[in-house]
Amino acid sequence: MDESRLNEIITMFDGGLAKAASVSDIEALKVDFLGKKGHVTSLFKEMGKVAAEDRPAFGEKINKVKERVESGIKEFEKKISEKAVSEKINSSYCDVTLPGKFHEIGHRHPISTTIAEIVEIFGRLGFSVSEGPEIETDYINFDALNVFEWHPARDMQDSFYAGPNAVLRTHTSGVQIRTMLENEPPIKIVAPGRVYRFDEVDASHSPVFHQVEGLLVDKNTNFAAFKGIISSFCREFFGADKKVVFRPSYFPFTEPSAEVDVECINCKGRGCGVCKNSGFLEVMGAGMVHPNVLRNGNIDPEIYRGFAFGMGVERIAMLRYAVRDIRDFYVNDLRVLSQFK
Numbered sequence: 001m002d003e004s005r006l007n008e009i010i011t012m013f014d015g016g017l018a019k020a021a022s023v024s025d026i027e028a029l030k031v032d033f034l035g036k037k038g039h040v041t042s043l044f045k046e047m048g049k050v051a052a053e054d055r056p057a058f059g060e061k062i063n064k065v066k067e068r069v070e071s072g073i074k075e076f077e078k079k080i081s082e083k084a085v086s087e088k089i090n091s092s093y094c095d096v097t098l099p100g101k102f103h104e105i106g107h108r109h110p111i112s113t114t115i116a117e118i119v120e121i122f123g124r125l126g127f128s129v130s131e132g133p134e135i136e137t138d139y140i141n142f143d144a145l146n147v148f149e150w151h152p153a154r155d156m157q158d159s160f161y162a163g164p165n166a167v168l169r170t171h172t173s174g175v176q177i178r179t180m181l182e183n184e185p186p187i188k189i190v191a192p193g194r195v196y197r198f199d200e201v202d203a204s205h206s207p208v209f210h211q212v213e214g215l216l217v218d219k220n221t222n223f224a225a226f227k228g229i230i231s232s233f234c235r236e237f238f239g240a241d242k243k244v245v246f247r248p249s250y251f252p253f254t255e256p257s258a259e260v261d262v263e264c265i266n267c268k269g270r271g272c273g274v275c276k277n278s279g280f281l282e283v284m285g286a287g288m289v290h291p292n293v294l295r296n297g298n299i300d301p302e303i304y305r306g307f308a309f310g311m312g313v314e315r316i317a318m319l320r321y322a323v324r325d326i327r328d329f330y331v332n333d334l335r336v337l338s339q340f341k
């Protein structure tokens with residue numbers, strides 16, 4: 001076996017290596033040189049033909065060739081994997097000095113904000129939150145509240161009926177009954193929630209809107225306490241400088257009944273379009289709980305007395321934020337809603 005055969009193999013290998021550009025090229029070279037029938041492997045097969053005394057020297061030489069081929073391949077593989085890594089780094093390069101993406105943070109809907117503020121103020125006055133179902137029995141929504149069968153609100157034209165005895169609650173007042181049936185006095189709750197009325201949609205009406213109901217039942221409460229609590233709330237919510245007026249009214253579930261007016265937040269009582277030149281805005285219905293209603297709540301009207309109130313959240317929010325059309329609250333137009341951050 002002469003040297004030139006070995007040199008020839010090395011030259012061939014170097015030529016192949018110089019041309020190799022990919023992993024598959026190098027795999028082909030591996031097979032050509034180190035594979036079963038590869039050039040280097042075939043050298044080993046020729047060992048037998050070499051004279052015994054020359055074998056060690058020959059073995060050493062072909063081992064050198066083999067090492068040379070193996071290290072060539074290894075180096076190439078190293079280079080190609082480094083290249084892959086740097087290509088990956090370059091392709092996913094990120095400039096950390098660029099300004100970040102701005103993710104806009106959402107905020108509460110003005111109706112939710114208004115409910116939260118009302119609940120918070122009454123919370124400070126010692127009221128906790130109570131809730132009731134939106135599909136209510138006829139009995140709780142009407143009868144238990146002293147709303148007799150002939151009352152116009154019970155007409156199919158005015159309420160959404162969900163079954164013979166089920167109505168989409170027309171007010172949150174039914175929560176008064178549920179709360180009385182489930183709790184012993186003293187009771188001090190507010191009940192925010194959605195209510196439904198068969199109303200034509202216009203700038204001030206929506207078939208779905210929100211109310212916050214309130215109920216206090218205790219042994220010693222009276223009309224003066226009622227006026228005190230409601231005035232405190234109105235001053236907190238609408239401003240300490242606003243006059244609060246209790247105007248006689250009628251509700252089946254209260255006796256006496258009142259409507260509460262607050263000095264117009266737009267014109268401060270001088271008279272304007274918002275208050276229809278009256279100088280005052282009607283903000284809630286209220287009164288001392290009717291003895292029949294206490295009885296229907298399993299409470300003895302000879303021992304206990306109560307007062308109740310109910311306000312329309314949309315109406316109050318419209319006054320507060322000077323919104324002229326109730327529909328603005330429901331269209332989910334971000335140009336409108338983003339003004340209430």
Ligand code: DAH
Nearest residue numbers: 171173285286287308309310
């Ligand atoms: N439920 C009445 C309504 O929807 C509002 C109301 C009036 C609630 C007087 C009360 C009340 O608790 O005492 O118009």
